[in-house]
Amino acid sequence: MLSIKDIKASVEGKQILNGLNLEVKPGEVHAIMGPNGSGKSTLASVLAGREEFEVEGGTVNFLGKDLLDMSPEDRARAGMFLAFQYPVEIPGVSNANFLKTAVNEVRKSRRLAPYDSKEFLKIMKEKMALVEMDKAMTQRSVNEGFSGGEKKRNEIFQMAMLEPTLAILDETDSGLDIDALRIVSNGVNALRDGNRSFIVITHYQRLLDYIVPDFVHVLYKGRIVKSGTKELALELEEKGYDWIKEEVAVGA
Amino acid sequence: MSEDLKILDEVTNSEYKYGFVSNIESDNAPKGLDESTVRFISAKKNEPEWLLEWRLKSFRHWLTLEEPTWANVHYPKIDFQDIIYYSAPKKKPSLNSLDELDPEIKATFDKLGISLIEQQRLAGVAVDAVIDSVSVKTTFRETLGELGIIFCSFSEAVHDHPDLIKKYLGSVIPHTDNYYAALNSAVFSDGSFCYIPKGVRCPMELSTYFRINSAGTGQFERTLIIAEEGSFVSYLEGCTAPMRDENQLHAAIVEIISHTDATVKYSTVQNWYPGDKNGKGGIYNFVTKRGICMGDRAKISWTQVETGSAITWKYPSVILKGDYSVGEFYSVAVTNNMQQADTGTKMIHLGKKTKSIIISKGISCGKSQNSYRGLVRIGKKAEHARNFSQCDSLLIGDKCGAHTFPYIEVGNKTAKVEHEATTSKVGEDQIFYCNQRGISTEDAVNLIVNGYCKEVFNQLPMEFAVEAQKLLAISLEGSVG
Ligand SMILES: Nc1ncnc2c1ncn2[C@@H]1O[C@H](COP(=O)(O)OP(=O)(O)OP(=O)(O)O)[C@@H](O)[C@H]1O
Numbered sequence: 193m194l195s196i197k198d199i200k201a202s203v204e205g206k207q208i209l210n211g212l213n214l215e216v217k218p219g220e221v222h223a224i225m226g227p228n229g230s231g232k233s234t235l236a237s238v239l240a241g242r243e244e245f246e247v248e249g250g251t252v253n254f255l256g257k258d259l260l261d262m263s264p265e266d267r268a269r270a271g272m273f274l275a276f277q278y279p280v281e282i283p284g285v286s287n288a289n290f291l292k293t294a295v296n297e298v299r300k301s302r303r304l305a306p307y308d309s310k311e312f313l314k315i316m317k318e319k320m321a322l323v324e325m326d327k328a329m330t331q332r333s334v335n336e337g338f339s340g341g342e343k344k345r346n347e348i349f350q351m352a353m354l355e356p357t358l359a360i361l362d363e364t365d366s367g368l369d370i371d372a373l374r375i376v377s378n379g380v381n382a383l384r385d386g387n388r389s390f391i392v393i394t395h396y397q398r399l400l401d402y403i404v405p406d407f408v409h410v411l412y413k414g415r416i417v418k419s420g421t422k423e424l425a426l427e428l429e430e431k432g433y434d435w436i437k438e439e440v441a442v443g444a
Numbered sequence: 445m446s447e448d449l450k451i452l453d454e455v456t457n458s459e460y461k462y463g464f465v466s467n468i469e470s471d472n473a474p475k476g477l478d479e480s481t482v483r484f485i486s487a488k489k490n491e492p493e494w495l496l497e498w499r500l501k502s503f504r505h506w507l508t509l510e511e512p513t514w515a516n517v518h519y520p521k522i523d524f525q526d527i528i529y530y531s532a533p534k535k536k537p538s539l540n541s542l543d544e545l546d547p548e549i550k551a552t553f554d555k556l557g558i559s560l561i562e563q564q565r566l567a568g569v570a571v572d573a574v575i576d577s578v579s580v581k582t583t584f585r586e587t588l589g590e591l592g593i594i595f596c597s598f599s600e601a602v603h604d605h606p607d608l609i610k611k612y613l614g615s616v617i618p619h620t621d622n623y624y625a626a627l628n629s630a631v632f633s634d635g636s637f638c639y640i641p642k643g644v645r646c647p648m649e650l651s652t653y654f655r656i657n658s659a660g661t662g663q664f665e666r667t668l669i670i671a672e673e674g675s676f677v678s679y680l681e682g683c684t685a686p687m688r689d690e691n692q693l694h695a696a697i698v699e700i701i702s703h704t705d706a707t708v709k710y711s712t713v714q715n716w717y718p719g720d721k722n723g724k725g726g727i728y729n730f731v732t733k734r735g736i737c738m739g740d741r742a743k744i745s746w747t748q749v750e751t752g753s754a755i756t757w758k759y760p761s762v763i764l765k766g767d768y769s770v771g772e773f774y775s776v777a778v779t780n781n782m783q784q785a786d787t788g789t790k791m792i793h794l795g796k797k798t799k800s801i802i803i804s805k806g807i808s809c810g811k812s813q814n815s816y817r818g819l820v821r822i823g824k825k826a827e828h829a830r831n832f833s834q835c836d837s838l839l840i841g842d843k844c845g846a847h848t849f850p851y852i853e854v855g856n857k858t859a860k861v862e863h864e865a866t867t868s869k870v871g872e873d874q875i876f877y878c879n880q881r882g883i884s885t886e887d888a889v890n891l892i893v894n895g896y897c898k899e900v901f902n903q904l905p906m907e908f909a910v911e912a913q914k915l916l917a918i919s920l921e922g923s924v925g
């Protein structure tokens with residue numbers, strides 16, 4: 193479903209991704225780990241189509257289409273979702289109103305009739321239950337005054353509403369308390385249906401106890417330098433990144 | 445909120461949607477302005493002698509004044525001799541039912557999507573429709589009549605309620621007030637009159653749709669609203685205008701008198717033609733709006749959504765004379781392309797424990813200039829008066845400008861005056877966040893700007909808020925990317 197080949201990208205003249213390859217098949221969960229500043233969020237931004245990030249080489253195929261040729265909104269409509277590391281606040285726009293606009297926009301692109309208010313509320317209720325979100329949150333302005341954890345939970349709620357084909361979660365676990373971590377993970381697991389794929393960016397192997405990945409990759413200096421299964425995450429937890437950095441140094 | 449998407453849909457396929465000219469034969473005054481023009485207008489309207497005298501007095505005063513230049517707006521000099529000061533639809537109707545309405549006029553309304561029939565049935569809104577200068581149709585008058593409410597055109601009020609007009613005309617905005625007020629007082633064509641008797645709560649929103657409709661015709665409406673003790677009224681003023689090549693002058697006056705314990709809410713959606721992308725054409729809008737809280741605990745609330753006009757010069761004000769009286773001003777002013785707006789309010793606190801609130805949201809895009817100009821004056825005797833002002837500016841793009849000119853004069857030490865101001869930009873981050881959820885950039889900007897204006901839109905009656913959102917969407921078109 194997603195095929196990234198030799199992608200090179202820079203921001204403000206600084207090269208961040210240096211020939212990155214990744215292959216994600218339907219239903220798979222890929223975890224991406226790596227030291228701070230290694231390019232994980234950059235990868236997410238490039239996939240989501242953020243303008244500041246200049247793609248200098250390589251190809252990305254998403255569901256048979258050239259992803260790099262699509263506008264950010266078309267990527268979203270095609271089924272790509274990014275749970276932001278730092279969700280943005282939109283004052284005065286209620287969560288519910290924002291989501292209704294988004295969901296119906298996506299439906300329109302798929303030639304489906306827009307949900308009316310009643311249908312929409314019903315679906316929203318279901319999904320709220322999924323992430324144990326309080327009703328009051330949907331009436332508040334998007335992320336405005338939300339605590340760090342609430343923002344992350346709101347991202348997962350939005351994901352549940354938008355039912356993407358591929359979801360990229362950028363450090364959704366950071367800032368979550370133990371209960372919230374479990375709730376958010378349950379929410380993600382409930383959306384695993386054998387077709388939907390996930391790229392889970394995280395620093396902590398603990399999350400991967402809840403959301404069990406099929407593959408774990410280490411991103412370092414803009415490339416995936418090591419891939420393995422969930423055992424790799426355990427090993428990283430134990431040993432840190434130094435041994436990987438050394439391997440890279442030796443290899444180079 | 446299900447309206448939002450519909451509104452956003454409409455945005456994508458409209459240039460200036462309301463830009464069309466309907467063909468109603470006019471009965472025009474000759475071009476130009478001198479005493480004979482004033483006499484012509486007065487005669488056309490069959491006015492009593494005292495009103496003609498008042499007009500002439502205003503005209504003579506106007507001759508002694510200079511056009512004001514202090515506002516932060518720039519435009520070619522207006523040739524006041526190149527304007528037609530009066531035009532009326534030829535078939536001057538006095539209708540019993542909508543069927544008798546001039547089909548041309550009816551079609552105009554249909555194009556605007558404000559079919560009177562629909563309005564009557566659905567919204568329970570009484571519509572006093574003004575096309576050019578003569579009121580064509582006033583509805584619901586009977587229902588209102590039973591409550592003693594008078595809602596009619598200004599000219600009718602002159603004939604039917606001369607005592608009220610004599611007593612209140614010019615009582616809040618004297619003919620000497622300013623250049624445009626003097627001009628209006630001399631040549632005003634028509635407008636609305638509204639009187640709410642003691643203790644009556646007006647059961648429906650009173651609404652007037654104004655349109656400028658004859659090429660080269662200045663429009664000088666005059667509105668007078670009187671709320672007697674303990675009464676309540678919510679008044680709506682909405683504007684749409686056809687596309688034009690020459691600049692058109694518009695200088696209206698609105699006077700409000702709110703007596704003891706009375707409340708007047710006055711809401712405006714202003715959408716005069718703003719001119720094209722290069723600033724060609726468009727309406728010059730120089731309006732004087734002022735209300736007075738005469739008695740104790742009286743209240744006047746102005747809410748305005750200003751999206752149109754090439755030039756806007758407008759400061760709806762409240763004189764807080766009665767003790768404990770309240771003045772409110774909620775404003776959204778959008779400027780795009782070459783538009784210029786200099787707008788704000790004046791709150792004049794005279795009575796004890798008077799309170800005022802000012803919420804102003806300026807949105808500038810394109811190469812436009814958007815200025816807030818506000819005065820808060822606390823008189824010597826205004827013990828414990830309070831004011832809170834919040835003036836926010838939102839910039840879209842980097843070629844536009846936002847300016848804030850707050851004037852604060854405090855004559856009493858017990859008063860408390862607070863002023864907050866912010867300037868922000870629609871963030872790339874916010875737009876990208878919306879994009880990532882499947883929302884296009886244009887829709888994202890609308891969503892963000894609507895959120896930004898929410899405090900003001902919340903003050904508008906429901907149907908009007910929807911209208912306001914539509915206009916906002918239209919005026920933001922092409923502001924990004
Ligand atoms: N807009 C930007 N301007 C300049 N440099 C940037 C920008 N965005 C990212 N970078 C730089 O690119 C590099 C990779 O950043 P990125 O956010 O992708 O790292 P990350 O792997 O997600 O790190 P973390 O684990 O801390 O979230 C960093 O050195 C960062 O400073």
Ligand SMILES: [Mg+2]
Nearest residue numbers: 232233234277
């Ligand atoms: Mg990151």
